[in-house]
Amino acid sequence: MAQQAYVSETVGDGKGPKRPGSRLRRLAQRLFSGWRGDPRIWRRGIVLAVLALLLALVMLLHSRIPNQVGNLGSLTETFLPWLGLIVPLLLLCALIRKSATALLAILLPVIVWLNLFGGLLFDRTGTGGDLMVATHNVNADNPDPSATARAVASSGADVLALEEIPNTAVPVYEKALAPTYRYHAVVGTVGLWSTYPMSDVHAVDIKLGWERAMRATVATPKGPIAVYVAHLPSVRVKMAAGFTARQRDKSADALGEAIAGESLKRVVLLGDLNGTMNDRSLNAVTSQMRSTQGAAGSGFGFSWPASFPMARIDQIMVKGVEPRSSWTLPRTGSDHLPVAARVKLDTSS
Template sequence: MTLLHERHAATAAPRPRTRAGLFVVACSLGLALLLLAHSWLPDIAGLGLIIDSGLIWLGALIPLLAGAALAVRQKRAAAAVLVPAVVWSLLFVPGMIPLEWTAPAASGHSVTVASQNLRAQAGTAAESAGALAASGAQVVALQEIDGASRNSVGAVLDPAYQYSYRIGTVGLWSIYPISNAQPQDLGLGWNRALSADLETPAGLVRIYVVHAASARPSQHAERDTMLAALAEIVAADTSERIIAVGDFNAATTDRNFAPLTQLLSEPDIDGGLAGFTWPVSPFPVARLDHLLQRGMAATSNEVFQAGASDHLAIRTTLNL
């Protein structure tokens, strides 16, 4: 009787390896669900912003789960790990394909736009402006131009670019005539963006230069307001060609950035991968600076360091 009782208890109670396998399965399916439905996660105490911004980095959990599946030696655990692996790949791998693999050849009519957040009080705004001009850009967009750097930036760019428009801490320089330039407060009541038409030889290009408000886990309402307002403006804009460029303070996977990416597309990076722009370090962790466009085809898109800003600069060439 005792022997039968012991056998029954052993059958009823899951073995440690079985429990570990179930844990791997649950974690794998949970990770896949989080990747797919992260925007449904309530933004309590900034959790939504943190998950949205770091979504691509959740892929680092997949090798850990794979290692755990190998350790428990269960087929169902290994199969479960494939689910988030496939989901992550579908979400991010297409955007990591080098642009040079798919880009069309440059045409006779193209425009190159360079942009950077200069970082106020960095002391190297003129150096950054010079690097952007030296990149061969016909159009330069700058954000976070503080009072101390306004004149030095103008001294560098004004001789090379006949046309310019500045408002607040954002500025636009162009070799093409600028028309219909106006400030855009994007719901804030003060100006952190501008819009203008570039009169290129191939026709008008509407451009928006944006410096979105800062986004922190506990404080990003103003940024969300700006992104929503810009999406509404772009949705109503009937221009054939549109560029929106600058520091959006939002990762590509941010739920508040999604309305813009549904209207405008962002080119892949020349050399592939994610093209992170912040912070400037051997290992930047997020792409906060973007060039979005409609009505054109990108032939080049790269990030590079300019000055001592904490943001890398971006440079994009578009066929007109």
């Protein structure tokens, strides 16, 4: 007589491997235990709901926040993406309070944030390009300018802009970059190095009283382009005065006016603008040029401070050319990260 084999299975003994799905279900059950049939879930968390609505309004109407008092609008716009970090905190509080009203309200800032910055979460980089450009605020107090110069030169950039170069360090940068770049010019505290010939080099008046911006024509194999290098004045956050950016704003207007009067159709702006693309005070520049990071980058591309980047204030902007890719370079001895981009000059095809 054939002997039957019986297979027994132990279910739910707690000794077998736990599936991730079951863990999530148990967590959800614990979080939402006691919610069903409790009418108070709609009455609790009204304060949280109001805070969520206010957060959504700040992000949605950031351009309406006045700058008259401490440049509050520009300050908000500088760190606008980081307001999204408030959402998880509100969500946690809503779960603890067991408030359905707060949970629904939190959807609003989520939708607004995704509308503003959701596109930056995806990789927009392309391939190809006729020219690679890079810019770096090297920091006047850089402990090793020679190493910094070699690092950015090794990126392969055809055109390199440097800002915040002290007079005493100019020979150091010139010597370190000479093997890579045949042509260069330094105007005040900014400089431009190129593998292609340069002409019509001159300072750009950004209403400072000293030279922190320049312009040059670079003769690329695809034809001439106008390259601007600028280091706009720094901004500070002070308890008494708020976001002190008046001089930066004045210089941005002057830079925008110079670019608007440019005779060449293809223009590249490299530099430390001490402001983000969301900052309305840079409209004189941003309204007529495209950010390579926004058009062809991956992520937010934060460049400052180098130790923990929180804002992209170092910019590569273009007009009359097509951005193909944009990225940050490895950290150097500066407090800024270098940024680079590859652009297509021949846009006829």
